[in-house]
Every structure is written in C-alpha cells, then in structure tokens.
Amino acid sequence: MSTSKNIRELSLPALEEYFIHIGDKKFRAKQVYEWIWLKGAQSFEAMTNLSKDLRTRLAADFTLPALTIDATQYSADGTVKSRFKTSDGHFVEGVLIPTEERKTACVSSQIGCSLSCKFCATGYMERKRNLNFDEIYDEVVLINQQSEKVYGKKLSNIVFMGMGEPLLNYSNVLKAIERISAEDGLGMSPRRITVSTAGVAKMIKKLGDDKVRFKLALSLHAANDKKRNEIMPINETNNIKALIEALNYFYRQTKNEITLEYILFRNFNDSLKDAEELVKVYRQIPADLINLIEYNPIENAAFAKPDEDTVEQFMHYLDMNKVNARLRRSRGKDIDAACGQLANKN
The missing domain is CATH 1.10.150.530 (DNA polymerase; domain 1)
Structure with missing residues (x-):
C-alpha cells in the first residue's frame, strides 16, 4: 500500500x-x-x-484510489447492476433502478456487512471494511454516468440500501452525502437522498443531533421483538421500543421524512395479526409511509414470499386503518440486483 x-x-x-x-x-x-x-x-x-x-x-x-467498474449486468426490466472494484482489490455492488419518473442509484456503504440479517445475501458475507467517503461518491458518479448513457437522464434519487449498514460507517456516509450535495460536487438536493438503517438507535439520534437534511428509512420487517430478534440479531441490542424513541427524537430535531420498510415473508410476518402489530408501531412513529416489499429469494435462506391474496389482505388491513402504505415491486431479480440480493456473485 x-x-x-x-x-x-x-x-x-x-x-x-x-x-x-x-x-x-x-x-x-x-x-x-x-x-x-x-x-x-x-x-x-x-x-x-x-x-x-x-x-x-x-x-x-x-x-487517487478511484473505484472502477469491474462488471455490469442488465436486467430485462431495465435495472443495471454494477460490480465495482476498489483500488485495494475488494468488490462492492451498486444498482441503477429506472422508472418513468425517476432514476435511482442504490449504493453500498460497506464491503460486506456485520449485521447477519437472515433474509439478506450481504448478511451472509463477512464485513471486510468500510467504504471511504470518496469511494461512495464514486459509486454515485459511475451510476450517474450509466443513467445518462442508457437513459439520457441524470440520477434523480439516491438510496443507501446496498451492501452494509450505513450508520456503522457514519462519518464516511455523511461526508459522501456532503460531497454529493455540494455545489462543487454533484449538486443533488439532500431531500432526494434516503439512508436506510437496520436500526442503530444511538446513531439515529446522532443523525438528529447533526441536523442532517436527508430522509431516513428503517428496515423494520417484524413488528414485535420476538420475531425481529429471529431475523435481525441487531434487534437484541436495539429493540423496537428503543427505535421508536430514537426515530421520534430524529424527527423532532430534523422534521425529515421517515419511511418504514417491511418485507413480507410467507407464514412469518404476513398475517392480519402481524398487520395489526405493524399499525401499532406505525402509530408511535412520525412515519410518512410504510413500504411493503416483496421478498426476493436468496440461496442461504429458507424464506418464501406470500401469495398475492395474503399480500392483498395485508395491504387492505393497512388501508382500512388509514396507514399510508405502498407495495414495492422489486426490480432486477433476474440479475440478483433486487432488495436483499447483493452478494458479489460472479
């Protein structure tokens, strides 16, 4: 070196x-x-x-340890997945997700992950290291170039939902966002950037103290501690009560938008009782939205996605209870680029 x-x-x-x-x-x-x-x-x-x-x-x-594109895959639905190579020979993935209205970059913050969430391919990898702020910035620059080349449009949004837990690489993520939103950087509004966390209560509060201007998403995925402990070991030290308190603190400090992410797993968290528990959690958080996400199968996990009827009943229950929810159809499944599938596979 x-x-x-x-x-x-x-x-x-x-x-x-x-x-x-x-x-x-x-x-x-x-x-x-x-x-x-x-x-x-x-x-x-x-x-x-x-x-x-x-x-x-x-x-x-x-x-000048710049990130380079090592391999690119194109999905039938227009999603583009890139495997980036770091100057010290590690690999990390990022995704361009196109829709009619927006072009979104899904970026990674760590090489691997230490949190071991049971439904996520990255969680089965070892965490090698944090990405430096300029490497995160490079991901966005390279995905933006792809967006301009393939779709003739610049990126409209950025989500930190790729590999790793952003709040465990706090200073690099914040510094990268500062560069991305700087006038002499990419000049993107922080309001178009969402940082997603598995739930590190202490760091959610720190975001509030630092008066950040970007949006926050919590990967909830189960609305009681027993179930959440099963699939997300981080919940044992950051339980739902602690997260509710941290999110309320974050909102009081920043007034920024908060979203709850909830992947539906068949016969695990998709019953009407689960929906009822989810509504109770939602009522205690100033959340704008619940994103219901369809599960994308991965090799190591035994989860499956619910049938359409179950999903519809779950959605209907939320709707009846005046919950602002939307179902997010995953994109890029055919190239392992969908939510939870990033794993640096060949």
Whole structure:
C-alpha cells in the first residue's frame, strides 16, 4: 500500500497551498479539484489539461484510489447492476433502478456487512471494511454516468440500501452525502437522498443531533421483538421500543421524512395479526409511509414470499386503518440486483 496521501482528502484551499508550495500557479488547484470531483477522473494521467510533468509529480505525491467498474449486468426490466472494484482489490455492488419518473442509484456503504440479517445475501458475507467517503461518491458518479448513457437522464434519487449498514460507517456516509450535495460536487438536493438503517438507535439520534437534511428509512420487517430478534440479531441490542424513541427524537430535531420498510415473508410476518402489530408501531412513529416489499429469494435462506391474496389482505388491513402504505415491486431479480440480493456473485 502506498503511504502517499489520497488527494481527495484535501480541500480546495489545501490544494492551493500545495501548488504554491511546489512553485506552481494557484489556479491549478481548481483544475485538479474539478477533475477529481466533477469529471470523475480515475487517474492523474486522465487530467489532460495539465502538463505531463505535473501529472507525474501529482502521481508521485498523492494517490487517487478511484473505484472502477469491474462488471455490469442488465436486467430485462431495465435495472443495471454494477460490480465495482476498489483500488485495494475488494468488490462492492451498486444498482441503477429506472422508472418513468425517476432514476435511482442504490449504493453500498460497506464491503460486506456485520449485521447477519437472515433474509439478506450481504448478511451472509463477512464485513471486510468500510467504504471511504470518496469511494461512495464514486459509486454515485459511475451510476450517474450509466443513467445518462442508457437513459439520457441524470440520477434523480439516491438510496443507501446496498451492501452494509450505513450508520456503522457514519462519518464516511455523511461526508459522501456532503460531497454529493455540494455545489462543487454533484449538486443533488439532500431531500432526494434516503439512508436506510437496520436500526442503530444511538446513531439515529446522532443523525438528529447533526441536523442532517436527508430522509431516513428503517428496515423494520417484524413488528414485535420476538420475531425481529429471529431475523435481525441487531434487534437484541436495539429493540423496537428503543427505535421508536430514537426515530421520534430524529424527527423532532430534523422534521425529515421517515419511511418504514417491511418485507413480507410467507407464514412469518404476513398475517392480519402481524398487520395489526405493524399499525401499532406505525402509530408511535412520525412515519410518512410504510413500504411493503416483496421478498426476493436468496440461496442461504429458507424464506418464501406470500401469495398475492395474503399480500392483498395485508395491504387492505393497512388501508382500512388509514396507514399510508405502498407495495414495492422489486426490480432486477433476474440479475440478483433486487432488495436483499447483493452478494458479489460472479
């Protein structure tokens, strides 16, 4: 591993200082800054408006550990899944989800995951490391380029629902979002960004304290502790009561939109009693919406999705109880790109 500093850790003023220090013009800093944040340069060699000598000097003084696309798969429904390769040889996946109204990037925050949720393919992988803020930013840049190339449109939304638990990589996720929404970054409104968590109560409160401006989604998936413990071990230390309290605190501090995510599993959490328990939890949280998600089968888990009648009855119960709910049909299932399926498979 190189001991040189990652150039993207430098602010624009720090870059200006560097160029003055080496006896070059201050405006070079802006040129380099644009290459690394706006043009998505993956190497110093790509910075063609700099002299060859300067590019060689930059390569000697700094690293530019950019993410590259290792493989791409295209689904019959238009979803595009990419396997990205990090500069130290790890792999991580991201997905472009297109609909008529929006083009959404589903991005990862960790290589693997430490939470072991029983229904999620990433949960069966070992967590190798956190992604750095600039690697997360690269995912968005590369998926945005795909969106422009395939659909002729820029990304409209970003969801942190890929591999890993975003709130266990807190500072890098927040720094990446800051860059994504910065004017000299991608300039995307934080209101178009949703961070999804399996439920780390302490960090949900910290989001409130930090007055973040993006939306929050809680992966609930069971509305009582006994069932949630079974499928999401994190619930043993972050139970539903603690999460309700944390989400209320987050909302008081930020007034940001909160969504509850609920995957339906056959004969596990899809009965009308489960729906009743879900309504009770919903009533205690200032949530805008419950996203009901169809389960996408994975190799290691014995879950199945409910039949259409059961789903309809569940939806009808929520509707009768004035719950704002929608059924989210998964996309990209044929290329293992749907919710819960990301696992770096070949």
